[in-house]
Amino acid sequence: MSDAPRTRVAIVGSAGKMGQTLVRLANEDPEIELVTVLDQGDAMSALAAFPGAVAIEFSSPSGTRGLAEIAPSAGVSIVSGTTGLDDAAVRALDEASRKVPVFTAANMSIGVHVLGVLIERAIAMLGPGFDLELVEAHHRRKVDAPSGTALKLASIAQSARGAASLVHGRRPDLRAARSREEIGMHAVRGGDVIGDHTLYLLGDGERLELTHRATNRDLFAHGALRAAKWLSTQPPGHYGMEHLVGSASP
Numbered sequence: 001m002s003d004a005p006r007t008r009v010a011i012v013g014s015a016g017k018m019g020q021t022l023v024r025l026a027n028e029d030p031e032i033e034l035v036t037v038l039d040q041g042d043a044m045s046a047l048a049a050f051p052g053a054v055a056i057e058f059s060s061p062s063g064t065r066g067l068a069e070i071a072p073s074a075g076v077s078i079v080s081g082t083t084g085l086d087d088a089a090v091r092a093l094d095e096a097s098r099k100v101p102v103f104t105a106a107n108m109s110i111g112v113h114v115l116g117v118l119i120e121r122a123i124a125m126l127g128p129g130f131d132l133e134l135v136e137a138h139h140r141r142k143v144d145a146p147s148g149t150a151l152k153l154a155s156i157a158q159s160a161r162g163a164a165s166l167v168h169g170r171r172p173d174l175r176a177a178r179s180r181e182e183i184g185m186h187a188v189r190g191g192d193v194i195g196d197h198t199l200y201l202l203g204d205g206e207r208l209e210l211t212h213r214a215t216n217r218d219l220f221a222h223g224a225l226r227a228a229k230w231l232s233t234q235p236p237g238h239y240g241m242e243h244l245v246g247s248a249s250p
């Protein structure tokens, strides 16, 4: 084992699906020291006992906000993976990032990051003649829709395409063909699906389907732990996957 100091990590949302995965993998990682875990009902102020630690948080918008509000005075950095954030949580993270390092990503898998790069490239190469439809599928317990990943991929597609509006589902009472400018968004929910995302690029006589499928939650947790190690040496600021792995644009 190397002599490098271990990254001290706290896990917020520790009883949840992601939290349990993180606790298991953090305990197995020789480069990580798990200093504390917090869940619903625990006081976020307990983090003040661990200045210099990185709090990894996969919980809920209120959990994100609570952590962001305490992190600067506690002296802890933030890795947040929670999706479906409200404006108050987003503002709190931005505010915290002026005082401590903050890393956010709607999807901590490297594969989804690469999917975003491929989407940007495919849209630029195919031109405006291809219609864009984004379909995501998740387990029956997911509360936010569309997924944070779908929204991130859609925003990449919007930038690559220029002006494009998001159309969520299709209303049965509205008899109208799609416009060339829209991006259709579709959220499937059920069973134990970890997370699938497909962008359809639909042209005349041909179509492309760019898909990422997660088959376990370990990949998200590995991404978050990697982000925590990297973040522990960064100055205050707001970081994302592009800082961790680069854009990889050709």
Ligand SMILES: NC(=O)C1=CN([C@@H]2O[C@H](COP(=O)(O)OP(=O)(O)OC[C@H]3O[C@@H](n4cnc5c(N)ncnc54)[C@H](OP(=O)(O)O)[C@@H]3O)[C@@H](O)[C@H]2O)C=CC1
Residues within 6 Å of the ligand: 012, 013, 014, 015, 016, 017, 018, 019, 038, 039, 040, 041, 042, 058, 059, 060, 062, 063, 064, 066, 080, 081, 082, 083, 084, 105, 106, 107, 108, 109, 148, 220
């Ligand atoms: N960025 C990424 O790569 C990924 C992001 N996610 C996102 O992470 C979030 C959590 O997902 P998941 O683990 O599946 O959800 P779970 O519901 O399984 O777990 C969330 C946990 O956080 C707890 N919690 C909720 N609010 C607070 C709070 N205010 N303070 C402390 N603890 C709190 C919950 O407690 P209780 O149940 O009692 O409310 C629960 O134990 C979601 O937003 C999801 O979309 C998920 C996977 C990957």
Ligand SMILES: O=C(O)C1=N[C@H](C(=O)O)C[C@H](O)C1
Residues within 6 Å of the ligand: 083, 106, 107, 138, 142, 146, 147, 148, 149, 150, 194, 195, 196
């Ligand atoms: O809630 C989940 O499970 C997931 N949430 C994230 C999202 O909303 O994109 C990431 C992943 O797809 C799993």
